[in-house]
Amino acid sequence: MEKHQLEDASNGIWMCYSHGKLIDTDENTYTAAMLLTWKHIAELRAKLSQELGRDVVLTPRDLAQVPLPAETLQFLSLGEENRIIGDAIANSCIEQIWGRELARATRDALIELxxxxxxxGKAANATIDIQASYIEVSDNGQQFDSTTLTGLSGGGGSLSLVALREDHGATIVFRSEYVSGQNLNRLTLVRKPADISSATPCSVSIDHTTMATLHHQLQTLTACNTIYVLLEL
Structure with a gap:
């Protein structure tokens, strides 16, 4: 950046001394994308509060156009996953953008995966990749379809994936696949029907003219554990 770009207000975020110092000394945790997201949400809240003359609590509907800031977490072993994933959920504003309950369900599912x-899976390493509209867990362990965990009975962390499916199945597409020696488990936020088709190949769209072909379409998706049927009225 040029000097005038660095000093421009668009490149600033205003913090108290303690938090400003914390951010400046830990740029791996507090990335530029993350800070810009914080700033955007804070400015939107301030703008609406000023216009309405009262304090405003933003909802996921207010932040529907705000993408998650990109972030990558690397893991070589277990032990600190609860803290690391919890901090990432908080710092990436997932509670504000996706909603508190969905963010907590996502946190629990990521820990279980x-x-x-x-x-x-006896993986040697794993990665959690946060992107604009999805979060993906990848690992180099033994091939395993994590969607089968949602069909298993019993306790433990597998219940977090069951809860994600049963409580948030209308807003999260959970896709598990094995590609080039990697297990890939992706949780994609759904805001409109078209998001489902983009998130998974295990979906079909039907209307009153194609209803008769539904059975044939479903037969072509034999490799899918979960199939999403989109009704176009």
Whole structure:
């Protein structure tokens, strides 16, 4: 950046001394994308509060156009996953953008997927990749379809994936696949029907003219554990 770009207000975020110092000394945790997201949400809240003459609490509907800031977490073993994932959920504004309950369900699911990768898959390393509209867990462990965990009974962390499916199945597409020696587990936020088609190949769209072909379409998706049927009225 040029000097005038660095000094421009668009490149600033205003903090107290303690938090400003914390951010300046830990740029790996507090990335530029993360800070810009914080700033954007704070400015939107301030703008609406000023216009309405009262304090405003933003909802996921207010932040529907705000992407998650990109962030990558690397893991070589278990032990600190709860803290690391919890901090990432908070710092990436997932509670504000996706909603508190969905963010907590996502946190629990990510912890379970990571533990499964190391404990059962014997992975040597794993990565959690946060992107604009999805979060993906990848690992180099033994091939395993994590969607089968949602069909298993019993306790433990697998219940977090069951809860994600049962409580948030209308807003999260959970996709598990094995590609080039990697287990890939992706949680994609759904805001409109078209997001489902983009998130998974295990979906079909039907209307009153194609209803008769539904059975045939479903037969072509035999490799899918979960199929999303989109009704176009």
């Amino acid at each position: 990571l533990r499964n990768a190391f404990s059962h």
